[in-house]
Amino acid sequence: MSRLQEAHRSFFPFGNPFRMLSPKGSQLSPALLALLNCFEETLAVRLRKLETLGDIFSLTWMKSAIESLCETHKEIQNLISALDLPVEDWDEKWIDIYLDISIKLLDISNAFSSELSRINHGHLLIQCAVHNLESNSLQQVACTNSYLDSWRQQTRSKNPLLEKCFCFLDGLGESLNLPKVKNSAKGKVLMRAMYGAKVQTLFICSVFVAAFSGSSQKLFDLDVSNTHLWAQGFNRLQGNVNGIVRSRVSSNSGNLLKEIQGVNAVVNKLHLLMQDGPVSTDEDSALVSIRQLRTEAEKLSGGLNLLSKEVDTFFQIVLTGRDALLSSLRATCTGTDPTAGKRVGLQAM
Template identity: 30%
Template sequence: MTHQAASSLLSSLGSVLPHFSLHRATSNVSSKQQQRHPVLQEFESKLAEKLEALKLAGEELGFLSIDWFIQSMTVVLATHSNVEALVPDLQFPLTERDGKWVDEYLDDSAKLLDVCNVLKEGISDVEHYQMLVQVALLNLDNNNNNESCFSEAKYHRARNALQDCKEAIKKKDTEYRQGQPKSKLENCSSMLRTMGEKLVNPKGVDAVKGNGFLNAIYGAKVTTIFLCGLLVIALACKPKRPLMNLSVTSHYLWSSPLLSLQHRVKEETDKRKNGGSIALLCELDSVDSSVRRLHNLIDGNLTDKKLGPLPKPQWQEMKQLVEDLRKNSAHLGSGLGPLEQYVNELFRILINSRLALLDILSKSNWQSV
């Protein structure tokens, strides 16, 4: 990967998210100056601002809503794109002492690539669920626009599609809570939790390497583990483990905003779990609720063999339930595409960063130990 190619990616990324830039720095500065290097200072300030903005967005949009998750992914993308921007500035000599952080960086970035793949599969599962919802809506729209219009076959097709929706959610729920082998989402959640437990804050000479590169990596990893971990469990159903609780040192500018956001999100996840929500992702839970109510109404009428048009009260109830399902499903569907796009962007940025670092290592004849 050339620096020109990396710059091209960052330019294109800037058109789809509020990306903040980091100015390049000179390499001939003292260790004391590096501890307060303006590049790292700007990285931390901007990350703090974005985490604070994400908390405010949660209050407005709703924590755990698909719109909020889309915004959270822009924060993850921005932090990683800025880590990538710092890689070409790594001009310090690489020694055997650097082997540990180099290996950790390459290992963790490989794990995050796996996380991206699992997230894409999770989004694809919800898209399939959405397709079943649309099948049901299509049959109900053609069968329910007028009281005089009635087709028992269409009600049967709608009921079957809604039943498939319920089975799809039940399967996700069962796999996540009881699954042996574990579902990919649960394995991914466990891996991120382990990464969070093993996070080490850079100290001493390691903390001032390059332009504070290791500190920037630390901030990016903390942000990614928290926000991507939250998205993983939101795409599943009834996660059996509580939300991970990341511990970070307080001296970073972004520490307080992140801990405050983490606390607020935990309040919301606990509220939804205690309220009996089947899914932490708000729109998915709303669609599931509409699916179950509508299925019960249709199934009850077909079981009772009421083969004529529904009585007016039930017809009106059916019409309202269909409208609720259409509204909830549309909101969920409109967010899945952008969410998947941002996951793909994160995957590409992680690849670019790895290639850029490996290029530096090869030029320095470095061999990891």
């Protein structure tokens, strides 16, 4: 368990980073203040919306959460363009943080895609079982049992890539300690907005890891200052969601997704019916259970498809932003500072 979660206190072990965001001689102009307020107000709306979308362990909620995250990262890219802050004016620490965060987010996205593919493979097993059950063929009994057993084993197994996400989340948490902004009003706006994006990213990714792994080990209790327009909504959302996750984890094991548990409930019911021999679609209880299994499997499949598309979209947004920064850095470094170009290339690797 991370040192940060064990303490259950403010996330900032090295002091308050917001004091670093108020350097002398960098007062915000009305135009810059309007840009920052627009970003923060929009983020506040997104966070409030997530509170109203139902069960956080449903694929529907998770799809909305990652969609919200995509919108925030697009806004960061739009803000960078609106600030018109040349790359050569970026502090080296900003660049390192941006590149480091982006590679961690790409790794996390890959882990989520891997888990969704794994679940989808399990869904195919359920589809095969439903087909055999509906055919009412005695010859398919052994295969049906095998499909259902494989499904149960898969939902109890762990994805190694998800285990690696624990380290990635720790790295994202450490990146919340912002670098000092030196006499740059535009830099102050950028760092403050990036802080909001990082907080939302860390929160949503940690909830995803908890839902997929059945572990609350990497839930973070972030203490966000009320100086942010989105702070109140975030603190309320985080408190509610973390409470639900920890409660559900303590009473369940394995994957916590609502749709998977819906399939499991019917699979367990069919397992009991099949203990006395093959089920028959002539029996009302068996027919109802088979229909329920098909319905739950369809819910799972539909949710997986939508969530997978959003995770892919998030991956592409992060990758596009990273590539754009690297391209700008290469152009800036050409003929001016070859060692800086090498540093950027190594960081990308």
